Amino acid sequence: MLRHAGLAFAAFVAFIVFALPAVALAGVPKPVIDIANPGQCIASPEVMRRTHMDMLLHQRDKTMHEGQRGGKVDLNGCIDCHASKSNGSVLGSNQNFCQSCHAYAAVKIDCFECHQPKPGKARIAGIKP
Amino acid sequence: MSEEQKTGRRAFIAASVGAAGFVALAPGVKLMDLAQARAPGESVSGKVRWGMLIDTTKCATGCSDCVAACATENAIEPGSGRPAQSSQWIRKIELKEKTGGHRELSLPMMCQHCANPPCVDVCPTGASFKRADGIVLVDRHICIGCRYCMMACPYQARSFVHEPLHHQNPEVPRGQGCVEACTFCVQRIDRGQGPACVEACGKSGHEAMLFGDLNDPGGEIAKRISTVASSQVRADLRLDPGVRYQGI
Numbered sequence: 001m002l003r004h005a006g007l008a009f010a011a012f013v014a015f016i017v018f019a020l021p022a023v024a025l026a027g028v029p030k031p032v033i034d035i036a037n038p039g040q041c042i043a044s045p046e047v048m049r050r051t052h053m054d055m056l057l058h059q060r061d062k063t064m065h066e067g068q069r070g071g072k073v074d075l076n077g078c079i080d081c082h083a084s085k086s087n088g089s090v091l092g093s094n095q096n097f098c099q100s101c102h103a104y105a106a107v108k109i110d111c112f113e114c115h116q117p118k119p120g121k122a123r124i125a126g127i128k129p
Numbered sequence: 130m131s132e133e134q135k136t137g138r139r140a141f142i143a144a145s146v147g148a149a150g151f152v153a154l155a156p157g158v159k160l161m162d163l164a165q166a167r168a169p170g171e172s173v174s175g176k177v178r179w180g181m182l183i184d185t186t187k188c189a190t191g192c193s194d195c196v197a198a199c200a201t202e203n204a205i206e207p208g209s210g211r212p213a214q215s216s217q218w219i220r221k222i223e224l225k226e227k228t229g230g231h232r233e234l235s236l237p238m239m240c241q242h243c244a245n246p247p248c249v250d251v252c253p254t255g256a257s258f259k260r261a262d263g264i265v266l267v268d269r270h271i272c273i274g275c276r277y278c279m280m281a282c283p284y285q286a287r288s289f290v291h292e293p294l295h296h297q298n299p300e301v302p303r304g305q306g307c308v309e310a311c312t313f314c315v316q317r318i319d320r321g322q323g324p325a326c327v328e329a330c331g332k333s334g335h336e337a338m339l340f341g342d343l344n345d346p347g348g349e350i351a352k353r354i355s356t357v358a359s360s361q362v363r364a365d366l367r368l369d370p371g372v373r374y375q376g377i
Contacts, residue, residue, distance in 0.1 A: 114304030
């Protein structure tokens with residue numbers, strides 16, 4: 001009996017190791033992202049995906065407390081480039097740039113409770129956000 | 130002081146300020162120099178202390194251009210049907226003396242950007258802070274909305290945002306659940322411009338508000354403060370406000 005249990009466990013482990021990644025690669029849907037301006041970001045997509053939150057956290061203190069604005073990392077810069085051309089925002093649907101991955105990963109996005117998710121250019125042009 | 134002497138003094142101030150009207154553009158130019166002196170990536174410096182001098186003899190009763198300019202620049206909208214709850218960064222105050230000639234005056238009141246700010250003393254999280262250049266701000270990332278600072282401020286300069294906001298200026302993030310107040314238009318200062326209210330007051334032709342660096346002995350504001358009588362509101366509290374009033 002114990003031997004059967006052992007075999008069953010080994011089979012289970014084998015399934016986890018070999019079968020699940022295959023299923024994951026084939027069947028699990030990936031986020032659909034509306035990229036308004038394809039091109040070079042401030043770092044590679046891999047780096048941005050993993051560290052954009054740290055970059056923004058660091059920069060927000062620099063801007064708020066030391067008055068450093070308009071540097072390489074700039075939330076308004078992200079929004080200017082990544083706002084969708086359909087609704088002019090990084091939020092709105094699960095295809096919009098910020099919302100797509102955050103909805104996919106179920107990570108709450110607090111930035112836009114205070115920050116404007118639409119670019120400044122639209123505001124200057126008189127488009128009501 | 131007799132009435133005649135008072136008039137004489139007022140006329141003298143008005144005349145001297147009138148003569149300085151053209152020169153009043155100079156601090157703006159100076160402001161640009163200072164801002165451009167700060168390289169990108171360089172932090173604000175404690176060598177500068179931003180301040181304002183408000184000449185109440187030039188501030189016109191009934192004019193609220195400064196309040197309107199503030200609302201436009203910082204995207205402050207009236208709350209949904211509850212004016213008592215809407216944010217107020219700057220307000221106009223009309224004063225009337227009860228005795229004598231019932232002298233009337235009008236002045237804008239806003240965050241006084243104290244050197245010893247009580248709002249910073251009482252903040253339990255460190256959200257309320259004074260920037261190196263003397264501007265008192267709320268870091269909304271840290272603010273928990275407890276409103277102790279609103280209680281502590283003797284100028285009633287702070288407001289609490291009760292409702293979700295949607296039309297923020299991208300340069301001025303604001304949101305529900307945080308306390309806020311006048312920032313001296315910090316986003317404009319960091320670009321080398323002055324506050325929106327001061328610009329609007331100049332455009333209206335009153336030129337009652339002068340903004341500049343209190344620490345710069347050659348600057349217009351420091352010169353004016355050293356030559357004309359100005360007062361601090363609630364000077365007894367010894368908060369050393371950055372906003373000074375002339376003629377009250």
